[in-house]
Amino acid sequence: MFFTYIYRELRRRHRQALLTALGLAVGVALVVAVSAYAGGVSNAQDEVLHSLYGVGTDITVSQTAKLGEGGPQQFGMQPPSEAKRGKTFNRDAITASPGQQALAASKVQTIAGLDGVSAAVGSLSLSSIHVQGKFAQISGGSSSGGSSSSSSAQPAAGATPQAAPSQAPINVSSFSISGVDVSDLELGPLSSGEVTTGRSFTTSETNANVALVTKAYAKQNSLAVGDLKKIGGVKFEIIGIVTLPSGSTSSDLYIPLARAQKLSDNSKKVNQIYVRADSAESIAAVKTEIKTALPKATVTTAQDLADQVSGSLSSASSLADNLGKWLAVAALVAAFAVASLLTVSAVSRRVREFGTLKALGWKSRRIVGQVLGESMVTGLAGGVIGVALGIAGARLITAFSPALKATMGSTTAQVGPGGAPGGGMIEALGNAAQTVTVQLAAPISLNLVLLAVGLALAGGLLAGALGGWRASRLRPADALRRLD
Amino acid sequence: MTVTTLRTLEEASMLYHLTGVTKRYTQGRKTIDALAGIDLQIADGEFLVIQGSTGSGKTTLLQMLGALDRPTSGSLIYEGRDVAKLGEGDLGELRSHSYGFVFQSFNLIPTLTAQENVETARVPWHVRGDERRRRAMEALAGVNLADRARHIPSELSGGEQQRVAIARALVREPKVILADEPTGNLDERTRDDIIGLLEELWRERGQTLIVVTHDTWVAGRASRRIWLEAGRLMPDETAERSAERSAAEVVLA
Ligand SMILES: Nc1ncnc2c1ncn2[C@@H]1O[C@H](COP(=O)(O)OP(=O)(O)OP(=O)(O)O)[C@@H](O)[C@H]1O
C-alpha cells in the first residue's frame, strides 16, 4: 500500500514532482560539476607543484646568484685570432645552471640534521652547450683571400656590403643535466619521474657513467637504452628512459651527482637541496630553521610555490572557490525552497484526502510517512538526474576546458631547460617567469556521487518533513468539512 | 422503583449516551456553539436520521458520534467509554475499529483504485496484504462493484463512487455506520439505490446506521428521526417519530 500510494500520487502529480526533482537535480548537478571542477583544479595545482618540485618534497633550498655569478658567463670564445680564422672548432662547455649559486654539499648534511627534517638530498643542475663550426674569416683582412665568410654574430667591422658574408654553418646544441643523489631517489628531481624503459640508478652507482634520459629528449635525439651519450667529452651509458609529469621542468638527462660535480668543476657543490619534513605540520618550523642555518638561501615550501602560481590556473582556482561554490549553494538552497513549497502546497490541496484517512483511523505517523516517502522518492529521482547532469557537466569541462597555464615567478624555481646561458642573459633568465601548462580534468569520485545523492535526499527529507508536519496537523474532522 | 429499573435497563442497552454535549468553535473573537447541550441516547441497531436546517450542527454532531472530534463539554459515552476523555490514539483506534464513514462527496483517494480505496480502511489493522485485498474484493462484491475494482474514482459514476465508499465503511464490519448526506450529490434514482443498499446492509447485519440528511424521503425510511435546530434537539419531532418507527425495528434487530 505504501509504495502503491506513493507511486500513484507521484504519477498524478508528475508535472510538479518532475519540477521538484529537476530543481533538486540542477542544484545537485551544480554541486557535482563545481566539486569535480574544483577537484580538477586542485589536481592540476598538485601536478604543477609536483612537476616543479617533485613528489614528496616539502621544501627546496637554493641560492640565487648575484649578477655575474653562477655559471661561467663567457663561453670562452674570444674573437678569433688571426691564426684561427677559417679553422673549424668543436667545443663543449658544461656550466652550472645560471641564476643559481652553488651551495656547499655539506649544507645538505646540515639541513638533514635539523629537527623535523626526515631527509634532505642535493642536486646539481647543469647546462651543456656544444658548439661546432668554423671561425669567421674577415674579408679585407690581411689573411689570404678566397671565399670570404663571417659569422653573423660578429660581422667584420668595415665589411663592405658587397662582401656580405656567406654563413658558415655553426651548430649549437644544448641540453640540461641534473646530477642526482642516487642514494635517495624518492626525494629530489627524479621523485616524480617514472622509469618507463630500462632501469633507474642503483645506490652503488654514485660515480658511474650512467644516465637516465627523459622520454622527450630521447625521442628528439633518437636515443635508446644502451646508447652512449657524450657529456662534456665523457661517454655515459643510457640505462633508462624516464617520464616526468607533463609541464615538468625536467632536465634532459640525469646523471649521478658526483659525476655532475666532476664534469662541471663543482666538486662538493650542489645548487638545489630537496627537503622532506617529518610531517606537514613541521614544514613551517623547518623552513625557519633552514633560514637560520643558511641565511642567504632561498627556502621555498610547496605552499609558497602554490601562492606564487598565477595565470589561468589560479583564475580557475578562484573561479571554483568563489563563483562556483556560491552558485552551487544558491542553486541548492533555491531547489530546497522550491521543493518544500511545492510539497507543502500539495499537502494543503489534499486536506480532505488526509482528513479522510485520519477518519479511517490512519495514524498521523503513517500519513507523515506517506508524504515523506513521496518527497524522498522525488529527491532520489532528483539526485539521480542531478548526478547524471553533473557527470555530463564534468565531462564537458574535461573535454572543452582549455589547457590551463600556471605562471610562476622563477626567482626560486629552477630555470627550465633549453635556456642557453650567456653572460648578458643570466639576469633575464633568472627573472623569467616559468609557465607550466596542464590539462584540466574534472574527476568524479564515488564520494562525490554519494554526496550528491545525499544532498538530493536531504532536500526531499526537508520538503517531506515540512509537508508531513503540515499533514500531521490536519484534523480528521476536516474530512467532513472542506471541499476541494 | 419499577421506573428506575426500566430506565437503567434501557440505558444499559444504549450504544451511545450523550449528556449535555456542547461543541464550541472559536474563530478569532467570534465563538459559535455548534452544539449547545445535546442529550441523546442511541440504541444498538438503530437507523437514526439526523435532520435540521443548514448550520444547525448536524455534521458537528456526527463528528462527535464518530470520534472525529471531542466535545467541548458534556459527556459522550460510547459502549461505556467517555469519548470526550479519550486521547488521540484511542480515538484513532475507535475510528478504525468501531465506525465506518460515508461522506457526501464520497472522499475516495483519487489516485487509488476502488479496491485500494477499500483497502485503506483496513490499513490501520496491520493485516497481511493478501488478506486485505481479499476482504476488499468481498466488500466490493457486497455492493455489486466487483467488476470495477481496478477503476480509479474518476472512472466511476457518483453512485458507484458512493458504493465504493460504503464498501470501504463496511470492510471493517463496524458497529456503527455514520453517513453525512450520503445522497446529497446524487440524482434520485441513484439516491434510492444507495439508501436501499444502506438499509439492506443495516437489516442484514444489524449495524447501527446514523444518517444526516436533508432529504425527507431518506428520512422517512429511518427507524428514528431527530431534529436539530441551532445546536439543540427539537424534542417533539424526536418523540413522535421514534414512537412510530424505532420500537418495532429495534426489537427486530
Ligand atoms: N471548524 C469550525 N470552525 C468554526 N465554526 C464551525 C466549524 N465547523 C462548523 N462550524 C459552525 O458550526 C455551525 C454548525 O455547523 P455544521 O456543519 O455542524 O452544520 P450542518 O448542520 O452540518 O450544516 P449543513 O446542513 O450546511 O451541512 C455552523 O454555524 C458552522 O459555521
Ligand SMILES: [Mg+2]
Ligand atoms: Mg453538514
